[in-house]
Amino acid sequence: MRTVIVLFAIGASVSMVSSVPVRASKERVEGVPPSNRGQDARDTTPHGVTTNRRVIDLNGTWQVAEGSMDSVPKQFEHTVPVPGLVDMAQPAFAEVGKKSDKRQAFWYRRTFTVEGSVPGVAMLKIHKACYGTKVWLNGQLAGEHLPCFTPALLDVKQYVKGAGQENELIVRVGADRESRPTDVPSGWDFEKYLYLPGIYDSVELILTGAPHVVNVQTIPNLANSSVRVLVTLRSSGAIRMFPLDLIVREVTSGREIGREAANPAMGRNDERTFDLTVPIRDCHLWSPEDPFLYELEVSTYFDRLKTRFGMRSFRFDAATGRAVLNGKPYFMRGTNVCAYRFLEDAERGDKPWRAEWVRRLHEKFKSMHWNSIRYCIGFPPEVWYDVADEVGFLIQDEFPIWLLDKAPENPTAQKIIPEYTEWMRERWNHPCVVIWDAQNESHTPETGKALMAVRRLDLSNRPWDNGWSEPQTDQDCVEAHPYLMSGLFNASWGNAKFKSLKDMVTVSGIPSLQQAQRKIKVPIIINEYAWLWLNRDGTTTCLTGPVYERLLGPNSTVEQRREFYAKLLAAKTEFWRAHRECAGVLHFCGLGYSRSGNKPRPEGGATSDHFLDLEKLTFEPNFEKYVRDAFAPIGLMLDYWGQDLTAGQEHEFKVVVINDLYNDWTGQVRLRWMKGTDAVAAQEQGCTVRSLGSQTVTFRLAVPSAPGNYTLVAELADATGEPVRSLRDAKIVPAP
Secondary structure, X not given: OOOOEEEEOOOOOOOOOOOOOEOOOOOOEOOEOOOOOOOOOOOEOOOOOEOOOEEEEOOEEEEEEEEOOOOOOOOOOEXXXXXXXXXXXXXOOOOOOOOOOOOOEEEEEEEEEOOXXXXXXXXXXXXXXXXXXXXXXXXXXXXXXXXXXXXXXXXXXXXOOOOOOEEEEEEEEEOOHHHOOOOOOOOOOOOOOOOOOEOOOOEXXXXXXXXXXXXXXXXXXXXXXXXXXXXXXXXXXXXXXXXEEEEEEEOOOOOEEEEEEEOOOEOOOXXXXXXXXXXXXXXXXXXXXXXXOEEEEEEOOOOEEEEEEOEXXXXXXXXXXXXXXXXXXXXXXXXXXXXXXXXXXXXXXXXXXXXXXXXXXXXXXXXXXXXXXXXXOOOOOOHHHHHHHHHOOEEEEEOOOEOOOOOOOOXXXXXXXXXXXXXXXXXXXXXXXXXXXXXXXXXXXXHHHHXXXXXXXXXOOOOEEOOOOOOOOOOOEEEEOOOHHHHHOOOOOOOOOOXXXXXXXXXXXXXOOOOXXXXXXXXXXEOOOOOOOXXXXXXXXXXXXXXXXXXXXOOOOHHHXXXXXXXXXXXHXXXXXXXXXXXXXXXXXXXXXXXXXXXXXXXXXXXXXXXEEOXXXXXXXXXXXXXXXXXXXXXXXXXXXXXXXXXXXXXXXXXXXXXXXXXXXXXXXXXXXXXXXXXXXXXXXXXXXXXXXEEEEEXXXXXXXXXXXXXXXXXXXXXXXXXXXXXXXXXXXXXX
16 A cells, blocks of 8 residues: 655745756857757656656856946956856956955856747756846846855746747856845855855756656665655646656666655645655665665656665764764764865865866875765855765765854844755755754854754754754754864963873863853764864964964974974874764864965965865875874874883883774784884784774883984774874983
C-alpha cells in the first residue's frame, strides 16, 4: 500500500534545487562571441511522455556599464564574465569595491534567443549577486531580489520571447555594500577592505511545463535504508490527476536502485508539497572517507528535475560533546575558507569559478588529513558544494553576519528569516552541509530568533551554530576561538598572562566561551585558534607584527617566522585535539586573502592562508611538514612545552596518543633527543589505543649532558605505516 501525504507549501518564494543543463540554440551576446555550453535535456518520463524542461545557460561574457540607480545607461562599453565580479571588466573600471562618486550601480546586459515556443513556465535564476538585484527583460521590470547570498528566482513567463526572437536581459546591481538598507545582511566583515559587486554565481533560464517542480528536499533514513522525498509542485491551469515518478540511481554507475510513483491531483494555480519514500537497495552511506552519491530524478508529465544526495546522518551528542556521523562518534578535523576575503585577493583571478581549481583545492585540503571545512562568513559559488560532496568534506556553512563591536549594519530577524529560508532550500540536499551556521562572533538576539523560525523547514534537523550568541537547543553546537596569543597584540583582547608556548601548561583543555554561549551545555567546535598569521611572502599581518616581535625579536627573518608559525600552530593543534574536549578542531584559515607587507589598516591584511603558489596550490613547506602531522587521525601530542631543562638530569616526559579511527591502533612510540639531524638519545615503548580513544605513554629519559639548543621528537607510524611526529624545541642549561 502506498501513502501520499500532501503538504501545502509555506512561503511565497521557493527556490529551485538543481537542474539538468541544456543548450540554448542561437544563444548570443551582442558584440561578443556566441556561447552555447548546454545540452538538450528533452527526454521521456517513465510514462513515455516527452518533458520540455530546458535550462538555458546564460553564463558567459556580458556587457556592463556604470551609472545611477535610476536609469539604464545609454552605452555599454565594457564586458565582464558571468559568473565573476566587476573588477574583471574589460576595460577596467576605477575604484571598484568601495564607495565612489563615479557610480551608484553597475548595469549588466546581454541578449539571447529561445528556439520554439515558450512553455507554460519560464523562471530566471540568478544564483548570487551583490549588492541587490533588479531585473528587466525586454524592457519590462521582471522583479527585484535584495539578498546578496541566496538565489533570485523570478517569474519571467510574460516577458520572454520565443521562436528565435532576440531577448534583451538587463540586471542592475548596487555598486557597493552601502546601497542596501542597514537592517538587511550585507556581508560586513571587519577584516575586509573591498566589497566587490557583481553577478558572482551562475545565471540560467528555466523553461518547463506545469505542474512543475519547485523544490525537492531529500531526508535520508539510514535505519530503514530509504530516502524520504518532499516534492513541491506548482500548477498554473486546472489539473485533476497526473503521474509523479521518483527514481534513485547511483551517480557513479548509473544503476537504478529504487523508485516510487504516485498519482496526485492539483487544482488551478495550486502549490502543494507531496511526501513520498523511496527504498534504497544495497544502501551505501556517504562520509568524507567514502563520499558515495545518489541521484534523484523527479518527473511529472511536463517536467523533470534531478538532484544529488547522500545517505548520511549527522548530529551532536550533548552528553559526550561529540559529533555523530552515520550513528557513530566522529572527530572533525579541518580548516576554514573565507571566500569573500579571497574575492579581494590580488591573485584571485577566475579561480573561484573554475571547477578544476576548486576540486584541486579541496583535494589539497584532504592531503592535510582534514575532513571538515567552515565556509567562513559567506558562501562560495555553488560549484564548491558539488565538489565538497564529491571529494568528501563536512561543511559548517556560515551565513555572512559579523556584528562584533560597532558594525555599520544591524540585521533584524524579520529581514534575516527570508534569507535563511532561501539558503536552506538551496543547500539542503548537499550531504556535505552538516551545520547551519547562523553568524560569526556576534552578540545579537536576532539570529537566534531567525534560526528558530526556520529550523523546522529542514527535516534532516541539522544542528545550528549561533556564533557568540546563545545556542537555541541542546541539539546545537557553539564555536570557540581560543586566541591565546592575541594578548601579545593587545592585552585586553586575550589572555594577558600568556606570553609564549611555555605557558600552555596553564591552559585548560576546555576552551573558554562567551557568557551567552554557556547558557546551554552543547558540544564545542574550535574553528579559530592561532593568532600567528603571516602573509604569503612571510611578512606579518596588521594583527601579528607585535606578536612576532615579542616572540622572535625585532629582526626575525622570513624563514624564522615561517618555521616558528608552523611549529606553534602544530603544537596548539595537538593540544586541542589531544584533550578530546571538543567535537572538532578547525584551523584558520586554509584560504583567504594575502595583503603583502607589514602595513597598518586599511592597506594591511589581518589574516592570511599558507599558499606560496595559488595556481599550483603549493603550501609553504614548513606548514605542510609540521601541521599535517598535527591533524593525523592517529596523532600524538608531546606534553612538553619548551621549558628550560637541566643538562644531564633524568626527566619524565608524557606523550598523548589519540585515535580518531574506528579500529584499534597498536604500535611503537619513540621519543628522541635531536641535535640538528643527529639523534643524541632515544627510547621506545609499545602502545595500544582503542578506537576513538587516547592513551598516555610516559618516558623517563635523560636530558643530554651538553648544554645547548635541541629538539625533542615523539614519533609513531600510523595505520598506513606513515610516520607522524610531535616535536618541541628545547634549551638545555648547565647544572647549577
